[in-house]
């Protein structure tokens with residue numbers, strides 16, 4: 001037995017020092033197992049059958065012939081499935097999306113709706129039988145036509161108020177020296193994470209265990225408990241390695257149907273979604289149409305700001321993509337109006353997707369500001385600096401650190417902004433027109449209540465247990481650094497275990513709040529443990545464990561506007577004869593709190609900026625009016641930026657610790673994409689003199705825009 005020491009009285013300085021992923025070797029050697037490949041004895045395999053009609057009801061499910069096929073064990077559908085509870089509000093403050101509560105009635109609200117699960121001994125048998133299953137429908141006319149001119153839109157609150165209003169927008173616009181009044185649109189976009197959704201469920205000794213790929217085991221366990229009316233202690237959800245989530249990996253049809261089948265058959269069942277199934281079952285970012293009206297005095301100071309954002313949702317679940325929320329933080333005006341509206345269509349339910357609201361909203365606002373800068377004859381950075389608010393434009397609250405100006409100053413210096421000729425269409429290099437653009441970024445910095453346990457082991461090491469999720473962000477590594485500093489020991493003496501609801505409740509990997517929420521809990525438990533250990537004392541065989549719960553401490557975060565910020569820069573080359581747009585370089589400078597692990601943080605920010613290129617130039621899911629489904633709902637038909645599309649991208653940050661957070665963290669998960677598409681679009685304008693207000697800026701759109709106005 002070694003002595004229980006926690007080292008010197010000074011921090012080890014692990015936080016802030018680049019560290020490779022602690023599970024990196026396991027991941028690159030294949031030792032890290034993902035949800036769909038973890039071995040289970042006696043596993044049966046479920047295959048979901050999705051509706052082929054976009055609206056109507058199921059008349060019959062032809063189970064007879066299918067039950068006689070090789071290996072088939074059962075077919076679950078609305079006529080025989082166990083009843084679920086759906087009238088609850090979950091941990092994230094919203095009711096469950098009925099798309100996950102499978103087989104509860106005969107209604108079909110959109111194309112690709114789950115209508116049956118075929119379970120067989122092997123995945124191949126299940127798939128064969130699922131494809132042979134004949135389902136008949138009573139089909140009804142469907143309506144998937146999303147547009148800003150529909151009469152049936154309505155204001156929806158979502159997680160923020162639908163409408164904020166102050167002053168007289170019309171009067172201020174009328175009195176403004178410069179006015180921008182334009183509509184911006186963004187298309188349906190999909191998460192497209194590498195690892196498909198997969199879950200295995202089994203009952204063991206009266207407990208249900210679900211091995212899953214999700215953004216929060218506490219969250220998914222809680223939903224399963226409520227939906228299946230189980231005792232909270234009877235459900236354990238594990239999710240050790242996750243190949244991306246981006247907002248899509250909560251409770252979905254795969255976990256629920258796997259639990260149903262495991263319950264009915266009393267044997268373990270796995271359900272893995274195909275890439276195509278993911279395009280209708282796991283959410284997406286709604287298309288938006290956004291109208292922005294800006295009015296400014298001759299010096300560029302905003303007198304009027306009006307932002308109305310509309311998104312679609314399904315007929316079964318209301319999801320608000322709050323595009324109009326951005327201006328509530330970013331820009332003030334004498335008259336200020338923001339509104340989020342929704343329309344219900346016969347489409348799958350959208351959901352959170354990386355920077356929900358901010359990603360499409362920042363495209364519209366930051367592109368409109370660029371247009372205003374042009375009209376005012378003011379540099380776009382200068383225009384933003386002249387409109388830096390003193391307090392939250394809507395809340396009136398003071399900011400808890402707003403280092404946007406520092407980001408612009410540092411970004412402008414490194415990007416070489418001072419040398420930019422503001423005139424559009426004046427730089428040419430062979431067949432390419434060149435331009436540069438900039439945009440601001442912001443994302444809320446919050447925290448969710450979490451619990452953690454830190455154990456001093458007899459061998460002198462420490463084990464941290466927390467129901468965190470590492471969805472590719474490097475959270476496990478970040479928490480290792482945080483724990484090492486709090487314990488004042490080298491990182492080699494710390495092991496972090498995550499992804500298990502049995503570790504006690506913790507917040508999700510979402511809303512850019514994961515690392516911060518968990519680091520808070522880990523710091524509290526580790527700090528207390530360090531104080532409790534007697535230098536030179538011994539540790540009993542079972543170790544010494546200290547638990548923390550941050551629920552009360554998070555009260556310190558109220559009453560201030562707390563956000564991460566950033567300044568995005570892009571250089572674009574446009575070939576006006578082919579319509580091709582290529583981003584040549586990007587730079588993002590962020591003020592996003594204390595950076596725990598510069599290596600993975602940079603990767604996270606560069607990833608967000610890469611999404612920005614993708615959003616600006618490539619991503620677009622197109623719905624077919626006739627079928628109500630998607631054209632090319634797979635990664636062949638849905639183009640995301642890949643290597644050849646992505647140039648040198650640089651991400652860096654300014655010093656910006658959050659004074660109210662024990663580690664100084666704010667959160668970096670989402671701010672990297674915010675404003676990135678606008679920076680590219682603004683660069684395309686600067687290159688060509690043509691404004692593109694609809695994303696993506698496809699070659700045909702560039703060509704149709706005609707000759708550059710230069």
Ligand code: MOS
Pocket residue numbers: 215245246247248352353354355356509510511512
């Ligand atoms: Mo994110 S859209 O909060 O996973």
